[in-house]
Structures are given as structure tokens and as C-alpha cells.
Amino acid sequence: MRQRRAITAYSFLAIPLVFFLVVRFLPTLSAFQLSLFEWNILSENKPFVGAENYQRLLSDTNFHKSLLNTVYYTLIGVPAQLILGLVIALLLERITFVRGLLRALYFAPYVTPVVAAAWVWQWLLSPNFGPINGLLVELGLPPQGFLTSPAQALPSAAALVVWQNLGFQIVIFLAGLSAIPRSLYEAAAIDGATGSQRFWRITLPLLNPTLVFSIVTGTISYLQLFTQVVNLNFTDQGGPLGSTLSVAVYIYQMAFGRYQMGYASAITVVLFVIILIITLLQLRFLTKRIEY
Amino acid sequence: MKINRNMLALSALLFGAAQAAPVTITYWQYDFASKVTTVNNLIKQFEAANPDIKVKHETFPYDAFNQKVATSVPAGQGPDVVNLFYGWLPQYVEAGYLQPLPEKDFPAKALEKDFAPMVKASKLDGKYWALPTAVRSLAVFYNKDLFKQAGVKNPPKTWDEFISVASKIVKGQPPRFQQLGFGIQPDGQDYHVVREVLIRQFGGAPYSADNKKATYNSAAGVKALTFYTDMATKQKLGIPNFFPGNNSYRDAFIAGKVGMIIDGSFAVGTIKNGAKFDWGVAPLPTLTAGGLRSNFGSYWANGITKNAKGEKLEAAVKFMKFMTSEAVMREWLNTVGEIPARTSLAQDPKLRKDPVFGAFISSLPFAKATFFVDEAGQRKVWLDAINSVILQNGDPAKALAKAQADEQKILDGYYKK
Numbered sequence: 096m097r098q099r100r101a102i103t104a105y106s107f108l109a110i111p112l113v114f115f116l117v118v119r120f121l122p123t124l125s126a127f128q129l130s131l132f133e134w135n136i137l138s139e140n141k142p143f144v145g146a147e148n149y150q151r152l153l154s155d156t157n158f159h160k161s162l163l164n165t166v167y168y169t170l171i172g173v174p175a176q177l178i179l180g181l182v183i184a185l186l187l188e189r190i191t192f193v194r195g196l197l198r199a200l201y202f203a204p205y206v207t208p209v210v211a212a213a214w215v216w217q218w219l220l221s222p223n224f225g226p227i228n229g230l231l232v233e234l235g236l237p238p239q240g241f242l243t244s245p246a247q248a249l250p251s252a253a254a255l256v257v258w259q260n261l262g263f264q265i266v267i268f269l270a271g272l273s274a275i276p277r278s279l280y281e282a283a284a285i286d287g288a289t290g291s292q293r294f295w296r297i298t299l300p301l302l303n304p305t306l307v308f309s310i311v312t313g314t315i316s317y318l319q320l321f322t323q324v325v326n327l328n329f330t331d332q333g334g335p336l337g338s339t340l341s342v343a344v345y346i347y348q349m350a351f352g353r354y355q356m357g358y359a360s361a362i363t364v365v366l367f368v369i370i371l372i373i374t375l376l377q378l379r380f381l382t383k384r385i386e387y
Numbered sequence: 388m389k390i391n392r393n394m395l396a397l398s399a400l401l402f403g404a405a406q407a408a409p410v411t412i413t414y415w416q417y418d419f420a421s422k423v424t425t426v427n428n429l430i431k432q433f434e435a436a437n438p439d440i441k442v443k444h445e446t447f448p449y450d451a452f453n454q455k456v457a458t459s460v461p462a463g464q465g466p467d468v469v470n471l472f473y474g475w476l477p478q479y480v481e482a483g484y485l486q487p488l489p490e491k492d493f494p495a496k497a498l499e500k501d502f503a504p505m506v507k508a509s510k511l512d513g514k515y516w517a518l519p520t521a522v523r524s525l526a527v528f529y530n531k532d533l534f535k536q537a538g539v540k541n542p543p544k545t546w547d548e549f550i551s552v553a554s555k556i557v558k559g560q561p562p563r564f565q566q567l568g569f570g571i572q573p574d575g576q577d578y579h580v581v582r583e584v585l586i587r588q589f590g591g592a593p594y595s596a597d598n599k600k601a602t603y604n605s606a607a608g609v610k611a612l613t614f615y616t617d618m619a620t621k622q623k624l625g626i627p628n629f630f631p632g633n634n635s636y637r638d639a640f641i642a643g644k645v646g647m648i649i650d651g652s653f654a655v656g657t658i659k660n661g662a663k664f665d666w667g668v669a670p671l672p673t674l675t676a677g678g679l680r681s682n683f684g685s686y687w688a689n690g691i692t693k694n695a696k697g698e699k700l701e702a703a704v705k706f707m708k709f710m711t712s713e714a715v716m717r718e719w720l721n722t723v724g725e726i727p728a729r730t731s732l733a734q735d736p737k738l739r740k741d742p743v744f745g746a747f748i749s750s751l752p753f754a755k756a757t758f759f760v761d762e763a764g765q766r767k768v769w770l771d772a773i774n775s776v777i778l779q780n781g782d783p784a785k786a787l788a789k790a791q792a793d794e795q796k797i798l799d800g801y802y803k804k
Contacts, residue, residue: 136457137478217631222562224630238563243628245778329633330574336774352763354453354478 123367126360134357141357148361158362160337161345168253168341169317175257177309180264185298187265188272198265205262213326216255217242242327245338252339256323260316264309271305272298307381311374318370319343342366410702411441412695415456416470416687418446421656425722433709440702460484460692467695467703468710471517473508473686474759477801480511485690487514492704502728505684505756517688518711521725523651524682524754525576525584526746527672528658531665533566533646542647542669546614549647549672553624556646560623567625569618570636570648573773574627574766577615579683580649580671582769583755585611587681588674598758599802604784604791612783616776627777651685652747656724659743670746684754686728720744726751760801768793 130148134141152158187197204212219225220241228238241251275298283293321343325332332348333340342362350359414430416422423446430442445466447455453475459465461484471479479485498506498515509517527549529542537555553568571577582593582603591607594600603611618624630639634657640648641661649671650658658666673680689710695703709715716727720738726747732738733751741748759765772790775781 135478137453137475137482214631221628221631222626223559223564228563232563240562240778243562243626243778245774330635331770331774334574334770334774335778336771348763351450353761 126363126367129357130360130364132357134355134360136354136356138354144357148358149365151358152361152365157337157340158342158345161333161340161342164249164338164340165318165320165342167249168256168320169314171250171253172257172260172317173310173313175253176260176264176313177306179257180261180268180309181302183261184265184268184272185294188269198269201265202262204259207259209259209322210326212259213255213323216251217327220251242339243335245336248328248335248338252324252327255327256317256320259323260313264313267305267309268302271302275301303381307378310381311377314373314377315370318366318373321347409439409441410698411443412467412699412702412706413443413445413465414468414470414706415445415447415452415466417449417452419449421723425719428722429710429715429718433706436709437702437705440705442706456484457482460694463694465694466692467699468689468706469692470687470689472762473517473519473688473756474762476509476517476688476690477511477758477760479690480516484692485516486693486695486700487516488518488691488707489700489704490514492708493518501730503684503730503733503751503754505686505751505754506728508756508758509688517690518707519686519688519728520710520716521719521723522684522686522728522751522754523653523725524684524747524750525580525649525651525671526750527647527669528640528650528654529647529667529669530640530643530645531667532643533664537646542667543672545676545678546672546674550618550622550624553618553646554622557624561619561626564625564629565644567629567639567645568647569624570629570640570645571619571625572627572636572648573777574770575634575636576649576651576683578766578769578773579757581611581615581773583683583757584671584681585615587755588679589614594758599798601791601794601798604787608787609784612772612776612787616773616783619777620780627774652724652726652744655743668743668746670750680750680753682750682754684751684756686756761797764797765794768797 131143131145132141133144133147183201187194187201190197219227222228222238222240222243225241227241231238240247242248279297279301280293283297288296320341324339324341324344325347327339328334333344343366346359346362346366349355349362414426416426423444426444430444433442434440456465456469456471456479460469461482469484476485493515495510495513495515498518502518503522505522506515506519509515509519527542533556534540534542534552537552539552539555543549543552549569555568556566557568558564558566586593586603586608589607589610591603591605591611593603593608595602619626625645628635629645630636630642632638636645636648637650637654637657639645640650641658643662643664655668670680671682689707691700691703691707711728713727713729713732716729716732719725720727726744727733727738730751733748739745739749757765768790772786775786776783
């Protein structure tokens with residue numbers, strides 16, 4: 096009887112397993128294989144070149160730039176969305192007036208199609224017609240180039256991503272906060288704990304699982320950043336002058352703009368390894384502190 | 388009874404075969420509405436004139452087009468006649484997708500006499516591999532209403548006039564303009580203007596005669612790049628990305644916020660449908676009045692794939708001849724809005740005087756199509772060179788030196804094979 100149940104369970108599990116094998120894992124493995132060939136989509140000869148594609152990465156300044164930019168997106172984006180998300184979630188939890196409406200407003204950017212959001216962002220930040228520059232000029236400050244300036248484009252693009260992810264982050268925190276038992280706060284209040292003590296000693300430690308989840312998934316999503324970058328500057332994707340170029344966008348350009356599938360696969364493999372290492376490190380060091 | 392029926396079927400089969408079943412050839416192009424309807428109509432005409440040939444017309448989204456060709460043709464499937472951007476030709480030929488156009492049907496000498504000179508970009512290893520129905524060139528679109536307000540009567544003939552006209556129209560200062568004199572957009576058509584128009588007019592050449600060397604890092608090249616970038620940085624005629632979006636300069640022009648833009652004949656339809664003001668088209672300026680004229684040309688061409696053999700090849704040749712005939716070119720101009728590739732039409736006085744197409748058509752004799760081996764890569768090199776000067780106050784000479792080195796690497800990568 097038990098054996099039969101196990102067979103039933105496995106046969107149900109087999110469907111997603113086969114699906115993941117065929118749709119996810121096999122293509123991933125073939126990317127490793129592809130990265131060892133000079134695989135131009137239009138070319139009949141696809142010679143084996145060994146590690147040549149990887150050697151080329153070492154001297155490719157555009158790749159280095161995309162890697163640095165991606166690190167920047169992650170180091171700015173993840174902490175910004177964590178801190179802002181937590182602050183807003185704590186405030187939202189406290190108020191009762193128009194709470195649902197406010198939650199919906201914060202969540203709206205997350206469900207907005209990325210392409211549409213990127214276009215709106217382009218208008219907002221436009222040097223000529225953008226309301227943000229309009230405001231700066233009203234205040235007597237010099238107008239800024241934002242997305243059109245090689246120095247400001249990267250933080251401007253990162254701001255869009257943070258703004259879009261914030262709604263999701265808040266929802267996760269609200270769920271985490273509501274899972275903390277009220278009785279702990281009541282007990283702390285009876286013991287005379289101050290607000291900040293309650294936050295540092297109860298809220299934050301008990302939010303740890305939520306934080307770990309947010310940091311790990313957030314980091315992965317920033318390392319794979321693509322759609323926002325592509326849509327913020329369509330004719331010079333990752334521009335101006337490669338200032339917003341992310342690794343994922345560079346992979347796309349190499350694969351589908353210049354048909355160099357082998358080289359693009361080599362970058363994919365490198366990105367995969369980076370994400371794997373960072374995720375493993377994060378899980379190892381962050382989950383240790385989980386307390387219940 | 389049963390035997391009878393079989394006999395009947397057999398005799399029908401034999402009779403049908405003796406009648407020569409029509410040959411079916413397949414034609415592929417990417418999905419662009421006006422081109423698709425026009426080709427459908429043309430195929431009807433062609434089939435009516437050639438009852439023994441059927442043409443199957445299939446289209447694919449632009450992004451997937453090359454991948455479709457790359458997966459089908461080597462497998463012996465897909466098109467017999469294929470439509471491709473001229474910049475892809477070296478890669479198509481290298482991959483062995485195409486066969487050269489038969490010399491007896493398309494003699495090289497006659498082609499060079501009958502077609503616009505830019506068609507030479509389809510000649511590889513001394514053979515022609517593809518031919519266009521229509522071609523594109525660049526010209527100045529100008530807003531007549533803004534010209535009137537600024538007290539300007541005629542479109543500029545020289546670049547000095549171009550700058551003085553534009554400075555009368557521009558309103559505002561960088562980075563905030565209310566109105567531009569010239570819709571500067573390096574990643575629009577402007578980088579073609581620097582490379583194929585300005586460099587030649589300043590006395591240089593962008594590439595060696597065999598297209599294997601980038602040669603623009605020269606005095607003429609520096610003058611050309613400096614002249615172009617000065618329009619943004621010194622003359623302050625406008626800035627790139629004035630409007631957000633893909634076609635910033637064109638959208639801003641259509642919105643009536645820009646005095647002049649440089650754009651291709653392919654933009655005529657969009658501007659005609661969108662612009663709510665009086666506009667005109669003028670030829671690209673020259674350095675001095677009556678000075679050297681130069682233009683950038685590009686085109687989509689039709690080639691015969693290696694899969695067309697025997698009677699299919701014969702049918703494909705007939706179809707190619709039809710698609711590149713004068714009659715089809717005239718229809719193409721009217722329905723798609725692209726200008727004819729044959730010089731006989733380019734010399735047609737009526738077409739040369741056409742207020743919209745005249746400027747494009749009259750520039751065909753000196754329009755050069757850049758020979759791309761990696762269009763996306765070569766484009767990026769130029770964009771970065773121009774942007775580093777405009778956005779980072781870079782030195783034009785240094786930017787060009789870097790661009791030439793980078794582009795040479797791409798060229799070498801192709802020619803070493």
C-alpha cells in the first residue's frame with residue numbers, strides 16, 4: 096500500500112521533472128557546450144574553439160563594463176529596496192486609514208508592464224519636457240541629463256528598478272510582519288521596552304527568514320536585469336556609451352544582434368557561475384542567524 | 388468497376404504529368420504590412436503572365452527572420468527566392484545560403500549600367516548575389532511653417548546655410564530646449580551622414596576600395612566628426628533624445644518641434660501620415676555651393692537560395708527578373724514608398740521633380756551603401772565614437788582612432804576566414 100502511494104507520488108512528480116529537464120536543464124547544459132564553439136547563427140562552419148571564447152572575455156572591455164554595472168545595480172538596488180520596503184511596510188502596518196488604497200498604490204508599479212513603466216520613466220526624466228527637471232528649474236537648480244548622461248544614466252535606471260520592485264517587497268514584509276505573534280510585543284511593552292528596542296530585538300530578528308528570502312531573490316533578479324535596461328534606451332540599448340549595459344543585455348546583443356551564439360553562451364556560463372556562488376554564500380551566511 | 392476507376396485515376400495522373408504540372412517556388416520576406424500586400428498583388432500579376440509557375444509567399448517577424456533562414460535553407464527547405472537586407476549579404480554568402488545570380492540572365496555589366504551604383508554592395512567575389520526592387524537614400528525633411536516663422540525662405544544648400552537656418556529656429560539652451568533647429572540623433576541616420584556624407588565631402592574615404600580596411604581616422608575624418616558634433620556642442624542646434632522613445636528625432640519632427648531632420652526615404656510614409664503642418668524635402672547639403680555631393684544608400688534585395696535547382700531555378704530567375712523590372716519598381720514607389728533601384732527611373736524627369744521623392748531619387752547616382760560585415764557591431768562602434776564627443780566632451784581625433792581600431796578588429800574577424 097505504501098509502495099503504491101509512493102509510485103503514485105513519483106508518477107505525478109515525473110511530469111514537472113521531465114518538463115524541467117527538457118525545458119530548463121538541457122538548454123542550460125547545451126549553453127556550456129555551445130560556449131566552446133565559434134557558433135555564428137548565420138555561418139555554416141561552427142568550429143570547436145575550446146576556451147577561446149572565455150579568453151576573449153578577459154580583454155573585452157564592454158563585458159567588464161557590463162559586469163561592473165551589474166554589480167552596481169545589485170549593490171544599490173537590493174539594499175535600497177530592502178530599507179525602503181521595510182520602512183514603508185512598518186508605516187503601512189501602523190496606519191488604518193486608507194490602508195488598502197495605499198497598499199494598492201505601492202503595489203501598482205510592480206504589476207505595471209515593465210515596458211510601459213520604462214517609457215513613462217523616460218518621459219519623467221526627459222531633460223526637455225520631464226516634470227522632474229521642470230521642478231529642478233522651478234527651484235532654481237540646473238537641469239540634469241539623467242538617462243541621456245553617461246554619468247547619471249546608471250543610477251537613473253537603478254531607480255526605476257527599485258521603484259518597480261518596491262511594491263512586491265512591501266507585500267513580502269507585510270506578510271512577514273503579520274507572522275510575528277502580537278504577544279511578544281505585549282510582553283515587551285509590559286517589560287517597558289522602548290519602540291526602538293522592540294524593533295531591533297523583536298521585529299528584525301523575527302523578520303530574518305523574510306529578509307533572507309528578499310536578499311537572495313532580489314540579488315538574483317538584479318544580476319539578471321534585462322527588460323528595464325533594454326526599454327530605457329531602445330536604439331542604443333545599454334547606452335549611452337554602455338553606461339547602463341547589464342550582463343544580460345550584453346548576452347542578448349551578442350546572441351541576437353551579432354549572432355555570436357558561442358561567445359554569448361560563454362558570458363551566460365560566467366553569469367550563471369557568479370549567481371550560483373553568490374547565492375550559495377548568501378544562503379550559508381544569512382540562514383545561520385534564523386531564530387524562531 | 389473498381390479496376391476502371393483505378394485506370395481512370397492512372398490516366399488522369401499520366402495526362403496531368405504530360406501537361407507539365409506548374410512549378411511552385413517559395414518567396415520569403417519579413418513581415419512589413421505595405422510590402423506584404425504589394426508582393427501579394429505582384430505575385431498575382433506574375434502568375435497570370437506565367438501560368439506554369441506558382442509563387443508561395445511566406446513572411447516572418449523581423450527578429451526571427453535570419454534564424455528562420457539559418458535553420459531552413461541548410462536543411463534544403465524554405466525559400467527559393469529570399470528577401471534580405473544588403474548588410475547581411477556577406478554572412479549569407481559565407482554561409483552558402485545563396486547562389487550567384489546566373490551571369491547569362493543577369494550580366495554584371497548590364498546590372499552596373501542599369502542599377503543605382505550602391506547595388507555594387509551585392510557584388511562579392513566578382514559575382515552579383517542579390518538585386519533590389521527599391522533602394523533608400525537620405526535627405527533633409529524640413530518644417531515649412533517653422534521656416535516661415537523664422538523668416539527663412541528656402542531650404543539650405545550648404546552646411547553653413549544649414550547651421551544658420553537651424554540657429555534661427557532653435558529655442559532654448561542645453562540641456563533644455565523648447566524647439567530644435569536640427570533634430571540631432573546619432574543613432575538615427577546621423578552616423579551614416581558622418582561616415583558616408585561628411586567624410587567624403589571633407590575629402591576623405593571611410594573605407595578602402597576593397598572594404599577591408601577602415602580608413603576614416605584621417606584629417607578629413609576628424610574634420611567631419613568635429614563638424615557634426617559641433618552642431619550639438621558649439622552651435623547648440625539641439626540635443627540627442629529630445630523626445631523620449633525609439634524614433635526621437637522623427638517623432639519630435641512630426642510633433643512640429645524640430646526645424647530639420649535628416650532621414651531616409653523609408654520615413655516618408657510615417658511623416659506624411661503624422662505631420663499636421665506643411666513640410667518639404669531637400670537634398671543633403673554640400674560644403675560649398677555646387678560642391679561634392681554624397682549620400683548614404685541602403686536596400687533590401689532579393690537573392691536565389693542554393694535550394695532552387697533545375698526548373699525551380701528557371702522559375703526563380705523569371706520571378707527575380709519580374710521583381711526587378713521597371714514596371715514593378717513604379718508600383719513599389721506608389722504602394723510602399725521606396726524609390727526605384729533602376730537608373731532609367733532615377734533619370735525620369737517627372738520623378739526627379741517630385742516634391743517628396745525627387746531629393747532622394749536625384750541622389751542615387753552618388754549614394755554609397757556601406758559594406759557591413761557585422762551591422763550591429765559596426766554601428767555600435769560609430770555610436771560610441773560620436774557619443775563620447777557629444778556627451779563626454781571627448782576629443783574627436785581620439786574617438787575616431789579608437790573607432791577605427793575597434794571596427795578594424797570586426798573587419799579582420801570577417802576577412803580572416
